[in-house]
Amino acid sequence: MLKLCNIKKQYPQFQLQCSLEVPKNCITALIGPNGAGKSTAFKAILGLIHIDGGEIELFGKPFCALTPQDRTRIGTALCNSGFSGYLKIRDIVPILSQMYPEFDKENFLEKCRHFDLSLDKKINDFSTGMKAKLKVLLAMSHNAQLLILDEPTVGLDVVAREEVLDMLREYMLSGERSILISSHISSDLEGLCDDVYFIHEGQILLHEEIGTLLDCYGILKVSGEQYNTMNQTRLIRKKKEIYGYSLLTSDKQFYLENMPELTIEKCSIDEVIMMMTKGEIL
């Protein structure tokens, strides 16, 4: 559905260089710390910036060959940009009807009612959570095949977040759809995404299926002596701790079977990010 082949973007203090792919019927997550390049990658996909190298392919077509018609198949929600705050939902509906032939007005208005989004209030007067929900609803309102969501759950409380995530799961039930989502809140992604790209300082450091990440990756907590005597072949990162080291492994099964005396834990995406960012490369 979407392919980034070795795209490059040079800024004075930063360079983005990455490749990623969002297959059909897949929810792909792009995670990383602030300033890692997530927004830059999204901007490149949406044509907001020009790339210095590499190719972007959407729906099987090269980026420059995309027609406005093709672009109606994309639904976007950006975390720091949206419709002018001086507009109301009632104002936006006719705008979207004109721009997107498949805009489903009844469904959209129904969803707005469901989430208590007043049709006659200026968007500026919405709370952060309501603005976030509105952005996601807008992205999903016109039968888009590809959703590009930049931090869609930021500013939402736990209940609202789960509602939005469930909306996304429901969205995936019909048709051939894909989602590219970036988020800081990793726990959301664990219950939603199919695969994960971890980006740091403009480079993709990790790409795994979420199943592999949760099932095979693990954190080992070892003392100094244990570290020196153990098999280090399946370790990816090492971090100094008070008790010794915490280690990130991509094959915790190996250690579970061969060194069961070690403290081995499942790891969450958050912990993987921490270790990949702060840990020493092995």
Added chain:
Amino acid sequence: MKLIINHSSMLPIYEQISGQIKDKIIHGELIEGAALPSVRILARELRVSALTVKKSYDILEQEGFISTIHGKGSFVTSANQERLAEEKKREVESELEHAISKGRSCGMTDQEIKELFHIIMEEL
């Protein structure tokens, strides 16, 4: 489908899913020909990745418990008594492995474990 996933368990999620579905088939909760929910629907219910569900369905298909018809979905295949028995044997095997490794790890010798095994067998 009523499946319970333990996210804190060391057992991979796809194994938990396939294991629980297998159990249901073996114990007759899922009868022959019963339709399994689609991958995405189950993924949504369990709040896990669709690829994980697909993996467990693939395993079940490989082991002959279900068959997938493209475009229609996945269905429970006819009960194969031999296979069910094999499955039960496998369960016993893994439980014995678990017990033996536990014994070893708390310092019992192989001789002691064997003796204990015979004692219990006679008692039962």
Added chain:
Amino acid sequence: MKGLLIKDWKLLKNQGRFFIVIIMISILISLFGSRTYSGFTTSYLTFALSMFILSTLSYDNYDNGMAFLLSLPISRKIYVKEKYLFALFLTFGFWLIFFLIDLLVFSIRYSSRESLQILCQSPVYLALILLFLSYSIPLHLKFESEKGRMMSFGILGLFSLGIFCIVRLGMLAALQQILTESLSMIIGASAVFCLLSFGISYRISVKIMEKKEF
């Protein structure tokens, strides 16, 4: 593009009350104002209202809104096209409203000959406003709203300075003579010049937008 037009229209509707007040003022000035000011005032008001086009650009840029707008299924060219079209509609539309108001009021107040004299100035102001927009819109697109606005007015100031110099240097009489001699030709040339600059401005704006990154 229709969607964009609807958006800008809705944004301006928010200022609807302001427009009505302006129209009311215009009517009052036409009815009761002194003769020397009649034509100029309404033209000035048209100018003020055409500035709203620039304000839609500000609305779009406000709070990083452009990023989202450009992610919609429109090309940058369409975005610029819509702005220019909207500019034409708005400017011409308001100019026409004020022109008709003036026509009605002056025909009541003054003799038809005097009315005609005053009203002849109106198309000139329309042309000047289009000229102003021709260089303001690209400036606003290239630079941020604040800077763009300052630069537009800066150029207007320079223009005024130019006229001031002409008057000071005593060239006004010469200018007036040229005007009266070949009036129709000058009118024709000016009209073409204004339309041309609007067109060139459009091209420049498209280039600016296509290069810009958000």
